[in-house]
Amino acid sequence: MQELQGALPQERIEQLKVHYKEVLSLLGEDTEREGLLKTPERVAKAMLNLTKGYTMDPHEVLRSAKFQEEYSQMVIVKDIDFFSLCEHHMLPFYGKAHVAYIPNGYITGLSKIARVVDIFSHRLQVQERMTLQIKQCIQDTLNPLGVMVVVEARHMCMQMRGVEKQNSVTTTSDFTGAFNQAKTREEFMNLIRNS
Numbered sequence: 001m002q003e004l005q006g007a008l009p010q011e012r013i014e015q016l017k018v019h020y021k022e023v024l025s026l027l028g029e030d031t032e033r034e035g036l037l038k039t040p041e042r043v044a045k046a047m048l049n050l051t052k053g054y055t056m057d058p059h060e061v062l063r064s065a066k067f068q069e070e071y072s073q074m075v076i077v078k079d080i081d082f083f084s085l086c087e088h089h090m091l092p093f094y095g096k097a098h099v100a101y102i103p104n105g106y107i108t109g110l111s112k113i114a115r116v117v118d119i120f121s122h123r124l125q126v127q128e129r130m131t132l133q134i135k136q137c138i139q140d141t142l143n144p145l146g147v148m149v150v151v152e153a154r155h156m157c158m159q160m161r162g163v164e165k166q167n168s169v170t171t172t173s174d175f176t177g178a179f180n181q182a183k184t185r186e187e188f189m190n191l192i193r194n195s
């Protein structure tokens, strides 16, 4: 990974192609049949896209749109759709993220919160860490009175392999500051459930 950091995307695509072709072959496929000829390149490009979050700095996204504002009520961005890849199986997990924070002199653009979710989800992840990273990024950058993140997701590595009930949803949450109070967490949970 390290020495690949500086490589041009095209060089990385070329290198990934070679490996994905080998993987197809090891899976017992005929890599020369028509439908598969361009598959290694397509997979290489898709995987680079799905992991593009490594090259982006979510802290910078928030810092670039940080505004001084006296508003001190809860700000909620709910139903942020995301798609990620579990780092154990490299299979998708996807769902919704809900974020709330209570400003302490600074707010950010609402779309920037969704961008933060987007960046962290475009990396190999586990749902628990992604939840924590989103929370920590907002806490570190905006220094709010509190931040809370709830993530609800379906994991293909469980569903496709029949490990769990087909429609089970995994929920994770993490919070800081004012959200240590049960009443504040309840207010947020009520607001994301109603409507």
Ligand SMILES: [Zn+2]
Pocket (backbone or CB within 6 Å): 086, 087, 088, 089, 090, 091, 155, 157, 158
């Ligand atoms: Zn998995």
